[in-house]
Amino acid sequence: MIGSPHVVSERNSVRLVMAKVMAALVPATLAHAWFFGPGIWVSLLLCLLFGLFFEAFALGMRGYPLKPFLTDGSVLLTGWLLALSLPTLAPWWLYAVGMLFAVLVAKHLYGGLGQNLFNPAMVGYAVLIISFPTHMTQWPAPGDLAIHVPGLAEAFDLVFAGQGSISPDAYTSATPLDSLRTQLLNGKTAAEAMTQPPFGYFGGKGGEMVAVMVLLGGVLMLMNGVITWRIPAAFLGGIALTALVMQLIDPTRQAGPLFHLFSGAAMLGAFFIATDPVSASTTPRGQLIYGGLAGMLTVLIRVFGGYPDGVAFSVLLLNMAVPLIDTYTQPRVFGASAPRRPRV
């Protein structure tokens, strides 16, 4: 016997939610290919394939049916997000290790879809940046800064056969966040540093346009009801506010809100990473706290931490805090005089 309700909303399924999120990633991916060359297609393909492989492996080990879970789109989304977070043209095993930790450790060791405490893509990223910092900082230069932009065939070669005849110096450059850090260490002011070649109009050259496309995708998801405004708004607000305060305290050495919003993975973090429903806060007030704190931590890690970007670590730290945040921010039930009190 089937219980009520006897009807379900037709335009709604996990697969559709994942497909919509991936569709919203298309503009940013195209922008990435436009500004940084076709290498993204190679790394994206590798991440997706490794993701499917590890997912199938884990499902097989756990005795789960392959079809519903391989086709739910969740592992493809994880792969896509990791591909956008990693430098392109890196050796193939870097993507393999990243996806191995994302899918096997962060997702399936915690119980699979819907059970993971941490954002899988960010776990993969964190493992890689801690384990292989050199590979993780060799980002391809945007087209107009590169001596040579590898084509698709060259990209395959670089990924599978190593650097060969082309020197990495020909196609990589420091990212704006890296560059800013180095310049500041060399005693330059933030304003001076930002006149350097990697910097664009308000973020990094090329990267800022990708960030604009991520923002566009995020707005599309908001309009489509795939995500709600609270986490992205709080995340971006947290970044902007923290960056502003830092700039007011030390105007010579701080880059300011606009730079922080449009460089690194800030936009991706706001709309696609922090909004991962499984690992994010679920209460209305909790989402504001979660997003705001993650944004704040991102800037603090960028400014004071040892790593150029802080999105992955801030999101992972806040993932840990979610059960606590949710417990203390339960909404008021209809007709109740006060919000639920947690039983601790």
Add this chain to the structure above:
Amino acid sequence: MGAREQRPGAGGRRLHAFNGGVHPEEHKSVSTSRPIQPLPLLPRYVVPMRQHIGNPAAPLVQVGDKVLKGQMIGLPEGAISVAVHAPTSGTVLAVGHRPVTHPSGLPDICVEIEADGEDRAVAMAPVDWRAMEPGALRAHLRDMGLAGLGGAVFPSHVKLDPGKERKIHTLILNGAECEPWITCDDLTMRHHAAEILAGAAVMRHALGCETVLVGIEDNKPEAQAAMRAAAEHAGYPVEVVAVPTRYPGGGGKQLAYTLTGLATPSGGLTTDVGVQVFNVGTAYALHRAVALGEPMLSRIVTVTGHVARPGNYEVRIGTPIADLLAQAGGELPEATGLIIGGPMMGFDLPETAAPVVKAVNCVIVKDRLLFPPPPAPLPCIRCGACARACPADLQPFEMYWYAKAKDLGKAQAYSLFDCIECGCCGYVCPSHIPLVGYYRFAKSEIWAREQEKAAADAARARHEFRDFRQEREKREKAEKFAAKAKETLAATTATAEPGEDPEAARKKAILAAAMEKARQAKEGVQPKNIDKLTAAQQKEIEEIEARRARAVEEKGTP
């Protein structure tokens, strides 16, 4: 959470939007094209004694009894119960368990009546409700079998007695009919608007309230027009308000909030905020009970979906669902089952012999196109769609999480019992999890445990009382004995010969008394029933003795 935005409704009343809710496809036009059609007299009716919330009625008839239409065949039992009546004249064929229209699918006590075709009725007379004592009016409504027709079938006379402390300021007539497919209230309002308001006049009188509001979803313009027209001649102020079409806007607490902005306290009733809500169909039935003296013998039922002649039918209580379907032209080919009620809160009915009862507002015939089998559920991804759709502002995914883990205390801490089981969460869930099923399971588990606990508590109390009683009896015996001893001592001391040692005399007396008592006891214990034994009895005794001997041998102890 969330802004309780206000927006002006038609007529200037400020409406208050509750959070959440969904808007499934309505499918209402399927059954609104025809007027209400009466069903012809059928040969057989099955009338359950339990058609309302509370105690079932007690059967008043026996097999072979002749009954008349409108004759009371079930007596209301206790405060929360209403009468049950014969839908036509005829003969009682059976009083016993029959399949009934209930989600449990369990048979229940019913009176089966074979119609004699004459449809002779008992004498019915209007009552002068203005002159009646409130208690007498309520008793009349109870005896007329009046229960809420919106689906909960709560006895109306109880709802019309808010108690001395509570003051009801607003009566709301619920014509929202927010469930998809169902149109019986719509049609009742279109065709019986004046009678509905006449019934509401009685309710208003009984409740002692001034304001009467009629809430109708804005997808029913005809019903609104009819009610507005009738309101002009109602003789008292009535405000007909169009409310936004959003399920579950017709839930009593939701409608009260939409119209008045008063939120019913968690765990409470709308009367806690001075509002009483009645379904429009109940008001219509109440009018008939008062103005005609007619008990609740029939109701309007929507028959819709994959059926030949969808529409609204005036159906006598006790009509087998199979007969109702046949009158509606029968199921079309490839029908896949029946839903009683709406698609959001209704239940599957496997047994079409079950009868129409007061709670049945709609019968939907399913097919694969309209009601495809639900997709296989996937794990919850905590997307929160359910929380955004929940009209009670709950966190359904958390309740699901704990219900699934059978962590019932936690489920309850997440306000499980504020859940109205409207099904919005399950409707929007992208993982297609049957969420409401988990909540029902958790609730029934909690109820079962509470019952067990109550039983255990009662047993413990009984045991403690037994201990106490034994202790008391022992004490009383001791006291009695002491008193007696004292008395004996006094007696022997009094009769003691002078010079004799009083102590020795007392001992002698006690000895004499004890011997006397032993003698009496010996005489009293005369073996009984062991003379004049039959051979069989003798044999049985021998067998028992033998068994006892064996048992002693095996165990070593008697």
